Amino acid sequence: MLIRSYRSEYRVVFSPDFSVELTAELKPGDFLIIDENVARLHADRIDPLRAKYAHRLLQPAETQKSYQGVEPIIDHLIRNGFRKNHRLVAIGGGITQDVTAFIASILYRGVGWIFVPTNLLSQCDSCIGSKTSINFGTFKNQIGGFYPPRLILNDDSLLRTLPRDEIRSGMGEMFHYFLLTSRADFERAQREYDAAFTDRDVLRGLIQRSLEIKKAMIERDEFDEGPRNVFNYGHSFGHALESYTDYAIPHGIAICFGMDIANHVSAHLGLISPAEAAEMRVLLERNWRPTVPGSIDLDRYLGLLRKDKKNIGNDVRVILTRGLGDMFITTIDLNESVRAVIAECFRYFSTSQTSVKTA
Ligand SMILES: NC(=O)c1ccc[n+]([C@@H]2O[C@H](COP(=O)([O-])OP(=O)(O)OC[C@H]3O[C@@H](n4cnc5c(N)ncnc54)[C@H](O)[C@@H]3O)[C@@H](O)[C@H]2O)c1
Ligand SMILES: [Zn+2]
Structure with missing residues (x-):
């Protein structure tokens, strides 16, 4: 899927194993920011990346989405040879995405970034749309801009470790897209809801449809x-x-x-x-x-x-x-x-x- 953006077009690639595409894509100097839970739960595919590339684990907490949270990461990048032509890679959910995108948008007046969304909310919704926000004190998402990644690797095999409530949360976000587009999408959600919890192909189809709906709108506005x-x-x-x-x-x-x-x-x-x-x-x-x-x-x-x-x-x-x-x-x-x-x-x-x- 290609998304048109004010910066440049960017791609969402649906992959059965993100680590294959990511390994082919990465270049020396690229830096990974990885949700610590995802690093643990998917160590089989993430450990080899950690062995080869500089990285930092991120605790997925709202407090990390702040000036205080991004400062040590920027400090580390600047002191350890991260350059303007290197890229940041976010592996995680919406918090890892926002932290990485925010840093990418301001560091050296902007560096490229790649996103591997690992939960359903980020795969079906937040991975496209360019928004990058951090919190300011208790005020949520008050600081940021619009700064899309260069590439999104959407791998639904990562969802296997998600708790059921997180799947239902992502389903709710998808429902909102389906209700606001058409009766046909609403009826599809009715038909496919139960199967989406057990059948990865069905779930992937719904994720793709959500992103199509969002793509059509963000390309307009x-x-x-x-x-x-x-x-x-x-x-x-x-x-x-x-x-x-x-x-x-x-x-x-x-x-x-x-x-x-x-x-x-x-x-x-x-x-x-x-x-x-x-x-x-x-x-x-x-x-x-x-x-x-x-x-x-x-x-x-x-x-x-x-x-x-x-x-x-x-x-x-x-x-x-x-x-x-x-x-x-x-x-x-x-x-x-x-x-x-x-x-x-x-x-x-x-x-x-x-x-x-x-x-
Ligand atoms: N930039 C945007 O467009 C945008 C859009 C929506 C939301 N957001 C922001 O995203 C944040 C919420 O995102 P979120 O709900 O993804 O939060 P999150 O990043 O904290 O992820 C939620 C939880 O899921 C866990 N997780 C992620 N992948 C997993 C996996 N494969 N298996 C098991 N656990 C996994 C994480 O470790 C975390 O505990 C908020 O701060 C919100 O403001 C940003
Ligand atoms: Zn939402």
């Missing part, structure tokens, strides 16, 4: 200046839930709840029928079980929702829907009736299986 904002579908409501639960609910599962809330608010406003919201809920619910939030303090939740974007007064910017494949950005007033719809969604969630502690 790489800098997120307009059309790309529909990708926030489910995300404003979902992010608020992630912060409410202190990230106990994985991202892609939180956005399944977020999409469900967006759908029910849309139905309340007459944009879709209650039957359409219910139809989408059947799919979303398969993925959020059994990770559901327990009873929630609605005022605190809505406070976090307002904080998520620069909102004024009672109004919040969210993505709503006029039906499958038709999402749009709008402003809603969190008046009594909308609050009641959101409260009803949370009541529904809390009746599903095991609850995640929310306070």
Whole structure:
């Protein structure tokens, strides 16, 4: 898959063994930044690379995505002969990606980087799109830019060591792409959901489809200046839930709840029928079980929702829907009736299986 970008085109290569392609690609002086868990779990393929190339292991923690986290890595690179024509290689999930991309974008005014995404979220979503962000104190993703890798090696055999919740999180992110494109993609997700957990070919097909959907949009709006904002579908409501639960609910599962809330608010406003919201809920619910939030303090939740974007007064910017494949950005007033719809969604969630502690 070729992605057009403001810098240059870059490729996503689907490979049954990333280490073969990577070994052929690497040149003396290239430097690897590897998620420490992935290095351990996939030592059979990563140890030979570590033996041959300079590298650093990274603890995948949000605190590493910071000036304090990147400084020792930059210090090491500059002191140990890393040059402008050498490349950085990230092997890991979204944190390893952001740390590496951020350093690549600023070191020597920009060096090339290669990405081996190792979890489902990064394989189906974050590996393309050029965004590079680090945190600033407690403010998430506030510093960064747009700096795509030169090459992405997408190897689904790495996913075999992922916990089931991480697979479900990635599935949730893929659902959001499928619902916002078309009924055909939604029905495909319904049909293939169960098989995706056991059949690698099915899962790979869904990953490829997610990336195709994202590719079409980022090639139109790489800098997120307009059309790309529909990708926030489910995300404003979902992010608020992630912060409410202190990230106990994985991202892609939180956005399944977020999409469900967006759908029910849309139905309340007459944009879709209650039957359409219910139809989408059947799919979303398969993925959020059994990770559901327990009873929630609605005022605190809505406070976090307002904080998520620069909102004024009672109004919040969210993505709503006029039906499958038709999402749009709008402003809603969190008046009594909308609050009641959101409260009803949370009541529904809390009746599903095991609850995640929310306070
Ligand atoms: N740049 C972007 O476009 C973009 C997009 C989305 C998210 N993000 C950022 O990414 C971060 C979240 O990403 P994430 O969820 O991938 O986090 P992460 O990098 O911390 O990975 C999650 C966990 O999965 C583990 N893991 C990775 N691959 C594994 C494997 N093959 N087997 C077993 N465990 C494995 C990691 O060790 C880690 O514990 C956030 O900081 C977010 O802001 C960036
Ligand atoms: Zn997301």
